[in-house]
Amino acid sequence: MRHLLSTTELRRETATALLDTAEALKQALLGRQVRKLPTLRGRTVVTLFYESSTRTRASFEIAGKWMSADVVNLTAGSSSVAKGESLRDTALTLAAMGADCVVIRHPAAGAAHRLASWVPTHVINAGDGAHQHPTQALLDAATLRERLGTLNGRTVTIVGDVLHSRVARSNIELLITLGARIHLVAPPTLLPWGVQNWGGDPDGTQDQAQNRAERSWPVTVSHDLDAALPGSDAVMVLRVQAERMHGGFFPSVREYSISYGLTEARLRLLPAHAVVLHPGPMLRGMEIAHSVADSPRAVIADQVRNGVHVRMAVLYHLLASQEEQA
Amino acid sequence: MSEGIIRRRTRLLLRGVRPYGAGDPVDLLICDGVIAELGVGLEATGAEVFEGGGLVVLPGLVDLHTHLREPGREDAETIATGSAAAALGGYTAVFAMPNTDPVADTAVVVEHVYRRGAEVGLVAVHPVGAVTAGLRGERLAELGAMASSAAAVRVFSDDGVCVHDPLLMRRALEYTRGLGGVIAQHAEDPRLTAGAQAHEGEIAARLGLAGWPAAAEEAIVARDCLLARDAAATLHVCHVSTAGTVELLRWAKERKIRVSAEVTPHHLLLTDERLVGYDPVNKVNPPLRTVADTMALRAALAEGIVDCVATDHAPHAAEDKDCEWSAARAGMLGLQTALSVVIATMVRPGLLDWRGVARVMSERPARIGGARSQGRPIAVGQPATLVLVDPDATWTVCGAALASLASNTPYEGMELPGRVVATVLRGEITTEDGKVQW
Numbered sequence: 172m173r174h175l176l177s178t179t180e181l182r183r184e185t186a187t188a189l190l191d192t193a194e195a196l197k198q199a200l201l202g203r204q205v206r207k208l209p210t211l212r213g214r215t216v217v218t219l220f221y222e223s224s225t226r227t228r229a230s231f232e233i234a235g236k237w238m239s240a241d242v243v244n245l246t247a248g249s250s251s252v253a254k255g256e257s258l259r260d261t262a263l264t265l266a267a268m269g270a271d272c273v274v275i276r277h278p279a280a281g282a283a284h285r286l287a288s289w290v291p292t293h294v295i296n297a298g299d300g301a302h303q304h305p306t307q308a309l310l311d312a313a314t315l316r317e318r319l320g321t322l323n324g325r326t327v328t329i330v331g332d333v334l335h336s337r338v339a340r341s342n343i344e345l346l347i348t349l350g351a352r353i354h355l356v357a358p359p360t361l362l363p364w365g366v367q368n369w370g371g372d373p374d375g376t377q378d379q380a381q382n383r384a385e386r387s388w389p390v391t392v393s394h395d396l397d398a399a400l401p402g403s404d405a406v407m408v409l410r411v412q413a414e415r416m417h418g419g420f421f422p423s424v425r426e427y428s429i430s431y432g433l434t435e436a437r438l439r440l441l442p443a444h445a446v447v448l449h450p451g452p453m454l455r456g457m458e459i460a461h462s463v464a465d466s467p468r469a470v471i472a473d474q475v476r477n478g479v480h481v482r483m484a485v486l487y488h489l490l491a492s493q494e495e496q497a
Numbered sequence: 498m499s500e501g502i503i504r505r506r507t508r509l510l511l512r513g514v515r516p517y518g519a520g521d522p523v524d525l526l527i528c529d530g531v532i533a534e535l536g537v538g539l540e541a542t543g544a545e546v547f548e549g550g551g552l553v554v555l556p557g558l559v560d561l562h563t564h565l566r567e568p569g570r571e572d573a574e575t576i577a578t579g580s581a582a583a584a585l586g587g588y589t590a591v592f593a594m595p596n597t598d599p600v601a602d603t604a605v606v607v608e609h610v611y612r613r614g615a616e617v618g619l620v621a622v623h624p625v626g627a628v629t630a631g632l633r634g635e636r637l638a639e640l641g642a643m644a645s646s647a648a649a650v651r652v653f654s655d656d657g658v659c660v661h662d663p664l665l666m667r668r669a670l671e672y673t674r675g676l677g678g679v680i681a682q683h684a685e686d687p688r689l690t691a692g693a694q695a696h697e698g699e700i701a702a703r704l705g706l707a708g709w710p711a712a713a714e715e716a717i718v719a720r721d722c723l724l725a726r727d728a729a730a731t732l733h734v735c736h737v738s739t740a741g742t743v744e745l746l747r748w749a750k751e752r753k754i755r756v757s758a759e760v761t762p763h764h765l766l767l768t769d770e771r772l773v774g775y776d777p778v779n780k781v782n783p784p785l786r787t788v789a790d791t792m793a794l795r796a797a798l799a800e801g802i803v804d805c806v807a808t809d810h811a812p813h814a815a816e817d818k819d820c821e822w823s824a825a826r827a828g829m830l831g832l833q834t835a836l837s838v839v840i841a842t843m844v845r846p847g848l849l850d851w852r853g854v855a856r857v858m859s860e861r862p863a864r865i866g867g868a869r870s871q872g873r874p875i876a877v878g879q880p881a882t883l884v885l886v887d888p889d890a891t892w893t894v895c896g897a898a899l900a901s902l903a904s905n906t907p908y909e910g911m912e913l914p915g916r917v918v919a920t921v922l923r924g925e926i927t928t929e930d931g932k933v934q935w
Contacts, residue, residue, distance in 0.1 A: 179703075257816065257820055258820060258821055258824075259819055259820060278823075279821035279822060279824065280694075280706050280775070280822065281706075281774075281775025282821045284775045285775055285820070285821050285822070288776075299705070300706075300823070301706075301707075302704055302705030302706075303705070340703070340705060363702035363703075364699060364701070364702040364708055365698065365699040365702055369703070
């Protein structure tokens with residue numbers, strides 16, 4: 172694996188290997204006082220963030236540091252980007268300084284793909300516009316695997332603003348690859364064009380089908396959360412971004428919350444084993460009730476915890492295992 | 498309209514060429530820029546001889562939609578380099594869009610472009626005038642002054658932006674009727690395309706690119722056809738890109754509404770499947786659409802519902818393309834690849850013969866743009882404004898080798914059929930074997 176740009180091109184065995192490595196790293200660090208592995212000593216990881224972020228940037232930094240990499244954090248506001256430097260020039264500069272891996276978050280879909288075409292360093296996509304956020308999907312998959320045992324045949328319901336969500340896109344692709352059924356619940360205004368055709372390859376003719384589970388189900392779509400919950404093994408609640416609230420996608424915050432918010436009453440509709448995920452940051456009282464976010468069914472802290480191990484695994488697979496092969 | 502300066506050569510014999518690619522080869526004697534004789538075994542006395550070897554000869558190509566970038570972005574293209582690209586592509590006339598800096602919205606600017614084009618002398622450069630002052634869509638530019646200037650502007654367009662205010666569009670159509678002109682509309686409802694980056698469909702949805710719905714084009718085309726009907730005015734629809742627009746044009750033409758339309762070579766050949774990978778060389782407005790759209794556009798061009806091919810040749814500096822998708826400018830080079838793409842998409846599949854090519858790439862665009870000495874029949878007494886094509890040759894596109902200053906071609910590395918061997922403007926060879934005869 173040279174880059175991690177999206178979950179679309181992740182084969183099932185690669186994704187499983189990443190999750191297994193994350194699990195192994197987690198066990199290795201469990202209960203340790205000194206959480207430091209020497210694996211990436213002497214390697215330089217640069218996080219390049221063109222959007223504000225707390226958890227993802229910090230998570231990558233911690234992941235790098237726990238593996239002894241030198242981690243340099245750059246944000247657009249406090250760098251030459253603010254002076255009008257192009258993404259390409261910034262990338263070439265970082266590569267020239269000897270960065271081994273660039274972790275990029277950018278508001279433009281495809282920014283990580285472009286970066287990978289310009290520089291010889293490894294590139295990890297930490298979120299590109301509404302396109303993808305592959306490590307988020309991997310940490311969600313790790314959490315689901317932990318809680319549900321397997322993803323094969325499990326139904327994951329994703330509720331909220333799928334249209335603008337890179338979290339949703341990454342998860343749909345990855346979870347289908349891992350054998351899950353995906354059900355989307357959202358108002359029609361917040362669904363991507365043709366999303367009902369995603370996934371599912373009954374003929375098994377496409378190359379991708381061979382990377383995926385033996386059977387893959389097409390994405391299903393509905394607009395009734397109450398009806399979807401009893402058949403769900405997990406619910407992933409998406410954040411509704413502030414700028415969407417006034418974009419005419421739905422009449423009012425109140426109406427959205429009533430129709431699509433995960434309330435305590437709705438929580439009771441879930442089967443006993445089902446879990447609640449949220450990629451954060453949460454808007455309590457909007458898409459998720461305060462009590463639901465803090466309930467034992469919510470695995471939000473697990474997601475964050477697994478995020479560090481998953482990112483360690485990705486860095487390991489990109490930077491270390493390749494060295495061993497050489 | 499005059500065609501620029503007459504140059505030194507006075508007698509030229511094209512030996513063994515096939516007008517419209519039909520019949521046995523004939524000789525064509527050109528005197529003082531006019532076809533003087535047409536027949537077999539013509540005397541070459543005093544004439545320079547060009548051995549045709551059975552090449553196809555067509556009337557010189559006419560492009561209704563070119564961006565020459567001068568004045569303002571001479572780093573991307575100039576009138577000289579754009580004229581060279583045009584001539585190498587088989588063109589003898591181009592219509593230069595007004596979205597320059599300053600905007601071609603006054604007699605002064607259009608006359609400058611016109612005169613500079615005549616100085617270069619490789620193709621007739623017809624400036625297109627802006628419909629609204631500064632392309633701002635607020636009030637009409639001085640259309641009459643541009644029409645009566647030395648540039649004799651007949652085509653008006655705010656290309657790049659849509660004249661979306663329905664009242665302003667109505668007035669523009671009515672007013673140009675009095676000038677014998679045509680409004681060339683860039684049909685794009687701005688509210689439906691706010692932030693749009695790609696054709697609204699499955700590919701853009703997966704790539705997380707905001708969609709440009711087909712309805713944004715079709716709604717404006719439908720509205721403008723109705724406005725043209727009521728104003729008894731002439732409308733031209735730029736770069737038709739959707740199958741739905743084709744149906745609207747059919748409806749309008751059946752009702753004798755005076756509407757014409759163009760399609761770009763890239764909308765005949767390329768689809769949104771090229772967006773995977775996010776290379777902005779594929780970013781264009783209107784966006785690359787689906788296979789079904791390209792097929793509908795090919796059929797419409799063959800049938801005449803879409804009148805002509807126009808390149809929308811849009812050079813952009815490297816820094817405006819070698820960046821992330823959303824930051825990139827929309828547009829691609831087209832002049833030197835247009836004929837080959839038409840051969841690949843229309844001639845080879847049997848949708849058009851060479852007469853058809855002459856119709857959609859020369860005769861119809863010349864008529865729509867009011868260029869009276871272009872797109873003429875290949876006959877005695879007619880201007881010798883011609884292109885000689887080797888239909889069997891193939892060539893591989895290399896952006897850096899094209900005559901444009903910019904190199905943003907989506908066909909890089911592609912092998913395309915058909916090669917322009919020579920272009921003749923009023924009896925003068927402007928390009929021969931891929932070289933410009935300055």
